[in-house]
Amino acid sequence: MxxxxxxxxxxxxxxxxxxxxxxxxxxxxxxxxxxxxxxxxxxxxxxxxxMPGLRVPFRLKVPFLPSTKEQTLNVIKLLEGRKGHLADLGSGDGRLAFAAPSMGFQCTGFEINSMLLACSRSKAWWRGVPHTDIHFVKQDFWKASFICINVAVFLAPAVMGVLEEKLLKKLPEDARVIVCRFPFPHWPHSCTAGSGLNQVWAYDVHTAREPSRTSSHQSYFPSISSMI
Incomplete structure (x- = not known):
């Protein structure tokens, strides 16, 4: 705008x-x-x-929106008790990625904007963060084939429907997706934290897949009334 x-x-x-x-x-x-x-x-x-690079289709372009401190704390709150790897899709200046190691996560930040990527890498170097804890890559996450059980997202409402379809196909059954400010349009959320601009939602992939399984099960077995 x-x-x-x-x-x-x-x-x-x-x-x-x-x-x-x-x-x-x-x-x-x-x-x-x-x-x-x-x-x-x-x-x-x-x-x-x-703005992201020219290689990203116009309908998938999302401007950089910095997350607030409260929003970052809410993301961490919804990831409590989980371990492993965290993928930050559109990591921006790396605010969430730098908070991830405090919770025991190894984080990979996907960012295609060269200026934001240089900013986050410079901050990691300045703070002496080990490469094994945080890794920023210049890659379009729309085309990336990542398998991760923890995903954090802060994008615009216009692309959330496309993103949930991609993640539903790619992520494992035990994965959890944390969405900031703009929720998924179709997935049922497991829990939420914060309010207003700082609200975040947690989505479990196995819960999101249940409606599709139910519909396919019902379509496979015809109803009794249709058989009479």
């Missing part, structure tokens, strides 16, 4: 500049060109830090 507004303003300013230049208004055209260049610079800077 922010990018669209910047682009709209920049286009309007550019058109005004062209009209002013055609009318011979050199001072006005210089000012409008300066403003237009400023908006274009802001847009490019925002896109550089907050």
């Amino acid at each position: 922010f990018a669209l507004r910047c682009f709209t303003v920049w286009r309007t300013v550019l058109r005004s500049s062209l009209r002013s230049t055609a009318a011979g208004g050199s001072v006005i055209s210089s000012v409008t060109l300066l403003i237009g260049s400023a908006f274009a610079g802001v847009y490019r800077l925002w896109a550089m830090f907050c």
Whole structure:
């Protein structure tokens, strides 16, 4: 939304500049060109830090939204008692990934934005975090074939339906998915923590697969009324 507004303003300013230049208004055209260049610079800077790469389809592009401290604590709360590996899909600047080792997790952060990836890797190096505890990879998680029993997600509502289909096919039966702020549209959640912008939901894959199993079982065995 922010990018669209910047682009709209920049286009309007550019058109005004062209009209002013055609009318011979050199001072006005210089000012409008300066403003237009400023908006274009802001847009490019925002896109550089907050948007994924060009290889990601437009319908799956999600801008970077930093998680709050309370939100991160809620994610950790819903992962209590679980161990193993944690996959952070769209890890951003690595806020959740850096909290994972305190709970005994080994974390892999998937991030395709080069600037955010460099930021998270630099912080890991500066803090002296072992590579075995946190590993940031430049990879499009939409195409990645990962098998993990713990997954954390903070994406936009428009892609949650596509993501739940992918995870339902890829994740093992005992996997748990933690979703921040925007819940899955179809999966039944097991528990939740927080409220408002800091609310997170926990989904267990075996629970999410039960409705599909029930429907396939019912379709295989016809009802008694249909047989009479």
